[in-house]
Amino acid sequence: MLITNVRAHHVRIPYDAGVGSFRQGASAIAALDIVMVEVSTDAGLTGWGEAFAYVCPRTTATAIDEMIAPQARGLEVPDAEDIPALMDRIQRNLHLFGRYGITMFAISGLDIALWDLAGKVKALPLHRLIGARRRARIPAYASLLRIGAPDQVAGECATALRRGYTAIKLHETTTPAVFAAREAIGAGMPLMVDMNCPLDGAGATAFAQACRPAALKFLEEPVWPPEDFATLAEVRTKGGLDIAAGENACTVHQFRQMMNAGAVNYAQPSVTKVGGVTEYLKVAALADEMDIKLAPHSPYFGPGLLATLQLMSLRDDRTFVEVFYMNRAACLWRGSVDTGPDGTVAVPDGPGLGYEPDKEIMERYRVS
Template identity: 40%
Template structure:
């Protein structure tokens, strides 16, 4: 059975965030719409699979690569050769870079092909990955950067009142972290993602100031993100567990990070680093290095579902899934994947387990 067609669909959905965004690496100040790119693959028998790439301002480049380069290479290929296809395409196009648009596009294709495989087998992806005993996973509310202690305080309280026991901040100053801890109290687990702003000395100085707030991890404290030796220094000396991996792109990147002893938590991002095929390999690598996988999931389409399936099957009951804490005007899956009391249901249907709402696609699709 071969691949018959690939369609790329860009979506733009308005959202609010409990106050104005201060901006960040993924969006401008006061951002009020979120762009995403989903990929629809149709097999010769009509079976449809859905994938997703990492989005925001990268979408036009990824869509161009998918439409003009990757799709012509994939259409007509055998569905049964998914892993070989992914390997062949990585090798063929490596000269254009081992990250960015090409790998983002391949990630979406891989997720969609897993969706098709599950549907044709009549099994959810978590079953294809070995099965799970959990029917829901804890979610952590991943807040935007507010850069305002009072807004942080307000939105931390809002998330806790909605049942979240785990939170992620994207702040870069101590006052905002202090406000979050004061608002959350001592029993809520807080993580801090600072998006690579500091050199090693600066990161160590900040870690000293942040230690009183009992962070579960400090995420990507060092620039550049591939400075694994620097991350390892912060991990050894900073007194706070270190997390990283959303900017790692290949299995070798993750191997180098783990060999350097750079992280306590490793964070592959399936819509960026090769999809489910590569994600399951990172789990095996991490297990060999006694390191915990916490999948990066700053999206809410098929990429999120892929993370839920992999986390349920390969991470088990202790896995925590990132939930982008946006108040979206519309959800691609309606209420089916929205956390309830801080937990996400693991889909039980075949493949990814849920189908995108065609009305949402119709109403929020944009031309690029």
């Protein structure tokens, strides 16, 4: 079976997040930009992947069309055990363009699609290609967008609890907002804070120390720049809170640098950024070797979320899947990845990633 084409699809789905705002750098994000990677074959089977694309979907799509597609067209569709060798070759071929950012996002999309295809060839879900499923449903945490006002933070947290969520993550940078959330959800519920890399070491340490009474499960990415693992390790030592990081890291090699520096208690590989399923599995194995917990980054609703659910089902470690707390105008999977009233998301049972995207939704929200 041969790969006949690799194509990027830009799908833009509006959302309503209530009082929160979603920003990437200086840019406000008013809709979910999903770049889906379609791998077609001469046997009629299709694999679907996702490449990270917030703010820059056209750039990611161009990378897929110009850099990734020529690497894959005409190749034999690899079996699951052969995907790592193929992806290593493609990474080597493209290393001139860097092993970080857009290049790795595009590689991730292809890798996920190849694993989807491998599962479809065998008529098995992705998790069965790797090992035994340990969980059929994954508990979700509500990943709130940045709100700011403490009273509104408390209100959104209370609403998330009523909707069944059993853990909350904030994207706040002030202690009043953090303590308002803790008061709203009570003492026993897991609470996390993602700062998105705003502070120097002294500022991050001071913030961590100030938040200690709020009993955070972890403080995520408090330090700028995110690759300053030495400073992050210092914050972990002096701040008194567990530290999580990794959504900005690509390949297992950067995670090894992070872990060797003693920078994290929780490693956060993002399957749409790190290099796909192949690199995610390497990061998971390294984390186990170094006794570091996994807390996957997954605030997306395309094939990347399906892949994350499949991978998380292999581990009975009580980890939560990250779900953006927002109301989408549409769902590519006909609502199958919605969080249930018990605060969990079902792991797909179908072949490959488990579901086929809704073509009508893709066409309705396609960006030419």
